[in-house]
Amino acid sequence: MSSLRRYADSGTVSDTLLSVDGLTTVFDVAPRPVVAVNDVSFEIRKGETLGLVGESGSGKSVTAFSIIGLLQSPGRIAGGRVLFQGRDLTQLPEPEMRKVRGAGIGFVFQEPMAALNPVMRVGAHIAEALIVHGLASRAEARERAIDLLRAVKITDPGKRVDDYPHQLSGGMRQRVMMAVALACKPQLLIADEPTTALDVTVQAQVLDLLRDMKAQFELSLLLITHDLGVIAETADRVAVMYAGRIVEQGTVRQVFREPAHPYTRGLLASIPGDTAGSRLRAIDGTVPNMASLPAGCSFAPRCAHRMAVCETSFPSQTVVAHDHSVRCYLNGGQP
């Protein structure tokens, strides 16, 4: 355990670890730019898990890439701030940003096979992170890698450290990714669909591990997923994204018990539950094309409660309960 505490000794003064404020990310493509992330604001407090939920193309992954400065052209941050430990990451020069990635913010992606180098041994991935950030010498790195593999509950870490990624199962690879992400003791871990490619029993193990790691390493977690069940089990707060905007956010209990936005309500209702044999309450229509969003609320074309005002402008944010806000005219939003 002592080796693990070395990784868990960070402490911060402020309660808010990450504050995303009005983040707007644009992809400059023909015929006209696409706003993939539109005026997104949220906070992650120390030790908290925020779930970012949305369907494909809703902008949740682009939000993550924007935060860690890994957007690729033609994508660019067009507005807003990303405050992490008091610094605006959108303004940091790349060498500074490189220090933040890994040491400040670690990340785990959906496809561990694509994120791991197939010709590098498992241990080398972890050692590289440690050496690049000056946290270990070559000699120490191997031992630290084994410690970390043990921490993510890989059996026989002394042997696995010399395996290549293809020798591991999907769940094991995701554990290795987590070990790499945790190597430089980040305060924030961003996990983008970490369990989507995994079988349900393996998914359960990885989610349990994420919870363990969070406690053990005193992490905050930004968990990106399309699965509301994963959010319900893992997150403290949730932000629901639709067509590039956060339409509702609040504590998981509040949002799941009293969803305020018709989209959130629709999503929750469309999950099969104890309703065997009956029709599911599906949301009509299709996920909108980001290149041609409607004027006004992007959800309006699919919304059963559509009013005239919904088609003119996007509603402002209103607070419906403590730590629960929504952007919808039904809940007092203003044009």
Place this chain on the structure above:
Amino acid sequence: MTPLVEVRHLVKHFERGGGLFRARTVVKAVDDVSFVVNEGETFALVGESGSGKSTTGRCMLRLVAPTSGEVLFRGRDVLAYSSAEMRAARRDMQMVFQDPYSSLNPRMRAFTIVEEPLVIHAIGSKADRRARVADLFTLVGLDPGHLDRYPHEFSGGQRQRIGLARALALNPSFIIADEPVSALDVSIQAQVINLLMDLQEQLKLTYLFIAHDLRLVRHISTRVAVMYLGRIVEMGNTAEIFANAQHPYTKALLSAVPATDPDAPRARIELDPALVAPGAPLRQVSEGHFAAV
């Protein structure tokens, strides 16, 4: 309850290796699987990747050749059919695939994709077929005005509807749906599930529903078989299995499904492989409920 399809002792082994210096190994993808699908019901095969559920479905339509076993369709063994007989039989048994992106030919218009089975089986004149495809479009909730569009012009959910229209073109009575909604967005999955249920009622279809999503299986299926390492380890009425699972693997699988209630108690049951008796036969634990325990 009339049996429509009866699978008896189905076995599919894949051989690997067998090179100069490597011994040949046999992977038992499907290992003595037997079940009955009754007319009009939805029978679900659930399991994780590698459990053999998709291979079972493919063997039943002879998309892969099984190693041994029988697949009786209306009492006749499909596996003993000549290729001409099999072609005729396929009119009655169709498949819907998981990935609506890779299962539709991107160079063919939606009309041609849905029309193709009618052409292969030489059904109707050109005008008849056009009218039939338009009807099928309406049936699955697509706009018949979009007949001449290409697959990329449709969304994922609409593409799955095209795949379904093609499967329905020859009026089959039995459809194997292999993970039909798992590639779709959450809000679209429910639409396609509703469509499948509506079509079943309207056209008196029988489904074999292959899936890993237990929430979905619980919703749509009347009976379920749980596959683990190529074998069925538990089988019975869906409600009974969900309420009263007997096999350790079924218990682990059910406990791994994330609850959408944030206050639901989390009681994760890990599978202890020592508890799984390899090769244990299915035995009846209650009326219509079998488990390999």
